[in-house]
């Protein structure tokens with residue numbers, strides 16, 4: 001598959017603090033790349049560089065083969081960008097159609113093309129009923145949808161969305177995700193989406209780049225990232241009431257591979273397989289006369305993060 005976005009060794013500092021430390025990644029045509037990391041990891045900094053709002057210190061960015069430093073004007077037509085300032089990205093007193101017409105004209109699109117695009121986008125985002133409402137009278141989720149439509153007006157092949165569901169209630173966020181997936185995959189677009197929400201990235205992205213403190217920690221599919229943890233299943237026992245000696249005995253069991261701290265209240269035992277692992281652990285607990293709460297968990301992206309970064313993902317929330 002063709003690479004539409006290539007980022008190589010991009011470095012960016014704000015004064016003495018390093019926001020991006022030799023970041024490299026690739027986005028292929030027709031894919032959604034989830035750029036996932038906790039707050040302050042450097043996501044917005046990278047997206048702003050790609051959107052030509054911020055200048056990098058060094059490194060190279062190519063968009064459909066165009067060098068960002070040399071072909072800024074050509075590149076502008078190739079991407080759409082949604083930043084985080086939704087409220088100020090459209091005119092409060094204009095209605096949705098008027099807003100989109102205005103921004104379409106600003107983009108240099110002709111009237112017919114603008115009309116066509118507005119109709120197409122309204123249909124994709126199931127927004128026909130809101131098109132004549134003033135921007136200021138829309139809900140948070142609806143405003144965000146308008147800003148996304150604004151970014152798609154010139155039908156760019158590449159789209160950057162910086163935390164598009166931030167601040168939306170779960171229902172509005174779900175709606176936006178569903179529409180985005182439909183638009184991107186049906187129209188054959190390529191999307192770079194930043195998020196600090198693991199489940200969101202897992203739902204949308206075909207490729208994930210994990211960023212932590214300005215470093216890309218790992219890139220791959222959700223499945224590959226999770227596979228790196230080494231197990232698929234955890235059996236967890238509540239810490240309270242679990243004597244250290246019993247914990248030690250469990251660790252010696254054949255189906256138990258390791259213990260990790262996914263959650264401060266629980267001890268998580270990575271097991272080779274759930275059935276034998278659970279059976280052996282239960283047997284040990286009975287022998288030791290220990291009754292504790294037990295639960296089963298399947299490996300998540302959060303575990304992958306923990307595995308790759310070596311620290312808990314508490315900053316994500």
Ligand SMILES: Nc1ncnc2c1ncn2[C@@H]1O[C@H](COP(=O)(O)OP(=O)(O)O)[C@@H](O)[C@H]1O
Pocket residue numbers: 014017018019037038039040041042043044045046
């Ligand atoms: N304009 C700025 N001046 C100084 N530091 C900044 C500026 N913008 C961001 N930073 C710092 O750069 C780092 C990365 O920020 P950002 O790219 O906004 O991360 P994210 O979008 O992942 O939350 C953070 O430590 C942040 O405090």
Ligand SMILES: [Mg+2]
Pocket residue numbers: 043044045162163
């Ligand atoms: Mg950000």
